[in-house]
Amino acid sequence: xxxxxxxxxxxxxxxxxxxxxxxxxxxxxxxxxxxxxxxxxxxxxxxxxxxxxxxxxxxxxxxxxxxxxxxxxxxxxxxxxxxxxxxxxxxxxxxxxxxxxxxxxxxxxxxxxxxxxxxxxxxxxxxxxxxxxxxxxxxxxxxxxxxxxxxxxxxxxxxxxxxxxxxxxxxxxxxxxxxxxxxxxxxxxxxxxxxxxxxxxxxxxxxxxxxxxxxxxxxxxxxxxxxxxxxxxxxxxxxxxxxxxxxxxxxxxxxxxxxxxxxxxxxxxxxxxxxxxxxxxxxxxxxxxxxxxxxxxxxxxxxxxxxxxxxxxxxxxxxxxxxxxxxxxxxxxxxxxxxxxxxxxxxxxxxxxxxxxxxxxxxxxxxxxxxxxxxxxxxxxxxx
Amino acid sequence: xxxxxxxxxxxxxxxxxxxxxxxxxxxxxxxxxxxxxxxxxxxxxxxxxxxxxxxxxxxxxxxxxxxxxxxxxxxxxxxxxxxxxxxxxxxxxxxxxxxxxxxxxxxxxxxxxxxxxxxxxxxxxxxxxxxxxxxxxxxxxxxxxxxxxxxxxxxxxxxxxxxxxxxxxxxxxxxxxxxxxxxxxxxxxxxxxxxxxxxxxxxxxxxxxxxxxxxxxxxxxxxxxxxxxxxxxxxxxxxxxxxxxxxxxxxxxxxxxxxxxxxxxxxxxxxxxxxxxxxxxxxxxxxxxxxxxxxxxxxxxxxxxxxxxxxxxxxxxxxxxxxxxxxxxxxxxxxxxxxxxxxxxxxxxxxxxxxxxxxxxxxxxxxxxxxxxxxxxxxxxxxx
Numbered sequence: 001x002x003x004x005x006x007x008x009x010x011x012x013x014x015x016x017x018x019x020x021x022x023x024x025x026x027x028x029x030x031x032x033x034x035x036x037x038x039x040x041x042x043x044x045x046x047x048x049x050x051x052x053x054x055x056x057x058x059x060x061x062x063x064x065x066x067x068x069x070x071x072x073x074x075x076x077x078x079x080x081x082x083x084x085x086x087x088x089x090x091x092x093x094x095x096x097x098x099x100x101x102x103x104x105x106x107x108x109x110x111x112x113x114x115x116x117x118x119x120x121x122x123x124x125x126x127x128x129x130x131x132x133x134x135x136x137x138x139x140x141x142x143x144x145x146x147x148x149x150x151x152x153x154x155x156x157x158x159x160x161x162x163x164x165x166x167x168x169x170x171x172x173x174x175x176x177x178x179x180x181x182x183x184x185x186x187x188x189x190x191x192x193x194x195x196x197x198x199x200x201x202x203x204x205x206x207x208x209x210x211x212x213x214x215x216x217x218x219x220x221x222x223x224x225x226x227x228x229x230x231x232x233x234x235x236x237x238x239x240x241x242x243x244x245x246x247x248x249x250x251x252x253x254x255x256x257x258x259x260x261x262x263x264x265x266x267x268x269x270x271x272x273x274x275x276x277x278x279x280x281x282x283x284x285x286x287x288x289x290x291x292x293x294x295x296x297x298x299x300x301x302x303x304x305x306x307x308x309x310x311x312x313x314x315x316x317x318x319x320x321x322x323x324x325x326x327x328x329x330x331x332x333x334x335x336x337x338x339x340x341x342x343x344x345x346x347x348x349x350x351x352x353x354x355x356x357x358x359x360x361x362x363x364x365x366x367x368x369x370x371x372x373x374x375x376x377x378x379x380x381x382x383x384x
Numbered sequence: 385x386x387x388x389x390x391x392x393x394x395x396x397x398x399x400x401x402x403x404x405x406x407x408x409x410x411x412x413x414x415x416x417x418x419x420x421x422x423x424x425x426x427x428x429x430x431x432x433x434x435x436x437x438x439x440x441x442x443x444x445x446x447x448x449x450x451x452x453x454x455x456x457x458x459x460x461x462x463x464x465x466x467x468x469x470x471x472x473x474x475x476x477x478x479x480x481x482x483x484x485x486x487x488x489x490x491x492x493x494x495x496x497x498x499x500x501x502x503x504x505x506x507x508x509x510x511x512x513x514x515x516x517x518x519x520x521x522x523x524x525x526x527x528x529x530x531x532x533x534x535x536x537x538x539x540x541x542x543x544x545x546x547x548x549x550x551x552x553x554x555x556x557x558x559x560x561x562x563x564x565x566x567x568x569x570x571x572x573x574x575x576x577x578x579x580x581x582x583x584x585x586x587x588x589x590x591x592x593x594x595x596x597x598x599x600x601x602x603x604x605x606x607x608x609x610x611x612x613x614x615x616x617x618x619x620x621x622x623x624x625x626x627x628x629x630x631x632x633x634x635x636x637x638x639x640x641x642x643x644x645x646x647x648x649x650x651x652x653x654x655x656x657x658x659x660x661x662x663x664x665x666x667x668x669x670x671x672x673x674x675x676x677x678x679x680x681x682x683x684x685x686x687x688x689x690x691x692x693x694x695x696x697x698x699x700x701x702x703x704x705x706x707x708x709x710x711x712x713x714x715x716x717x718x719x720x721x722x723x724x725x726x727x728x729x730x731x732x733x734x735x736x737x738x739x740x741x742x743x744x745x746x747x748x749x750x751x752x753x754x755x756x757x758x759x760x761x762x763x764x765x766x767x768x
Contacts, residue, residue, distance in 0.1 A: 021515070051444060052438070052444075054436070054438040054439045054464075054508075054511055055438045055439055055442065055444070058439065058507070058508070058510075058511040058518070059511055059515070060435060060436075060439070060464060060466055060511040060512050061464070061465060061466035061511065061512035061513075061627065061755050061756050061759055061760065063465055063624050063755075063759070063760055064465075064466075064512075064624050064625065064626070064627035064755060064756055064759020064760050065514065065627055065759070066624075067624035067625055067626060067627070067759065068514070068625075068626035068627055068628060068631055068759075072624070073623050073624055073625055073639065073640065073643050074623070074624065075475075075621075075622035075623065075624065076624045076760075077463060077465065077472055077476060077622075078463070078464045078465060079461060079462070079463065080438075080444060080445070080462045080464060081445060081447055081448075081461065081462060082444055082445035082448075088461055091459075092461060092476060092480070095479065095480050095483040095485050096476070096479050096483070098483035098484065098485070099479040099480070099482035099483040100482065101479050101482070123442070124438075124442070126442070127438055127442040127443055127444040127445065128444050128445035128448075129445075130449065130452070131405070131443070134442070237459075238459035238461075239457050239458070239459065240447055240448050240450075240451035240456070240457055240458065240459065240460045241448065241451055241452075241457055242448070242451060242452035243445065243448035243449055243451070243452055244452060247452055255457065256457065259457050371445050371447075371448060372445050372448055375445055375447070375448020375449070375451065375452075376445065376447055376448050376460075
């Protein structure tokens, strides 16, 4: 069994004063410092998650730069799966330990996005879509807007139904000191915010953020017995699907999420109703609705109605609290760091370290990380 | 034990008529067709190696594009470690099988480089060096020229000593139909070619190439018993080191290669003298000399002298033949494909499929793949 035994995240936000390598360094040394009983020589390998270092910063081959920073010669790998890079890196790190090649591994994700114009970042991000979609002039807000329109029309919902996701996640973000946005918002605020791509508005959309996050994975009993705060990885599953929306069977669900979730729940021998806390990939409000349904938390088509009561908001009546970090929406979305932060947030919740946003009696948590418009999905289930 | 049980490579070269996705498609379906007894539904995962798709083509998140091409929903990962991407992807694929998560995996590497100006590709490639080296205006020919100058001065050799590497590798390339360059050259040709960065000349340097290559890895006995041509992976080891030359202890050896080689020979329980055929990372002539020494084939400092007799050329007296594919120098260097092609060439040699360039009685082979100026090294040992 592989455990998550440590977590560190930088502030997420517009960090003008910090470079890409400042962020990598802070997360790496922040993690090692936070798990004080670990020495850097006990780290057997590092999995580094990053999407846009090459395109935006002309910075590739980061493993050798991390080797230089840390002063080690261990295997270090960079994994890229667009916005699912963090989940994919975590998955491979777990498998690396299970192969017997390593006992203790760091998964580190980082992204520096705000030093560039919106045109530059939007153009860089659309590299995760198909060539045809790029040539058609689509952007990610545009792609998710198509999914939102399809869903709202098929199940007869209004834009207002989506807005509740943003309200909930901004409320959670207000409780998280590391979040990009800490301001609470109302449904009226969301509906009055400018359109990005109809029906999605500014306040339906996650921001462009800087940030880095790191988690420690270990199967080393000597290390585990020294540490108080640790949780077990019960399942980590990855699935892929056609990236082009035009080549998918259904547009009211993300097939890759469904496949990964089904495998993960089977491996963990758990049912969706047993999950107490989840971090879902809410790059746009519609994405959290689809994820709730595809993961089996809600029946297909009911999400638009269910969210009106905000059952997944902290302090409300539901058995499942979703995106206590603030989600991508309010916590921010430095793409390479996002999947790592999601798992880190579940770690904080299950080890009772989530401070103001602590969910009571959280035993099982789930993280859900998506690449592009659903071409890759990673579902991780954790438990104490 | 994990076996390599199939290989396909596209032509390497300036393939103006083929796009990045044409190359990926050809290698993927070429491999499946060449191993006729395998159905695409028997593939459990794919590891994709590519360096510059993001920077040059604004093409990231390739896993989901491969899912679309092949019509599967399996886990697919992209690994980037500059020019060592292929070796790193192969390493992780082997570990993935060893973790029990997959039995049969494809490792696919591709790069499309010739659609861009030399300035664009040179600038993209230097993303693999440190920020300081980029800011100093260095390029990879410049970095390897510094290593070459150090070596030639320390051990009192001349430019001519390096030239023999290129002569040998062009001779081998002349025997390989898939090689970028098939023209034989002389020491005089090398010495009279224009300088790129003193003491390295055009004919000391590997070219900018397009190409894709794929290998099949499996531990599935049902598949293995159907196939005739298969070899075992005896070891696969990865090491990293400071990317900046200024932060290294020694400049006459590549520490990452030494560490990976030592571990690999130990795991395989073999000595360097037992290797019959090797594909080494000769991005520049000096790199093959350093690799021969760092891998333990030659004593440190003797490479410049030893190469004068061309003992590692096909048909000559040596027990070890090096770079029968033509190496990066003559076979070409589409960076994401290179590490995969190296392992594929060893597969062809050990299964007696190397046609005109077949090494007699080849039982053990080694592939050596380097990222940047030595920030990552992967050493793979294969046997029948």
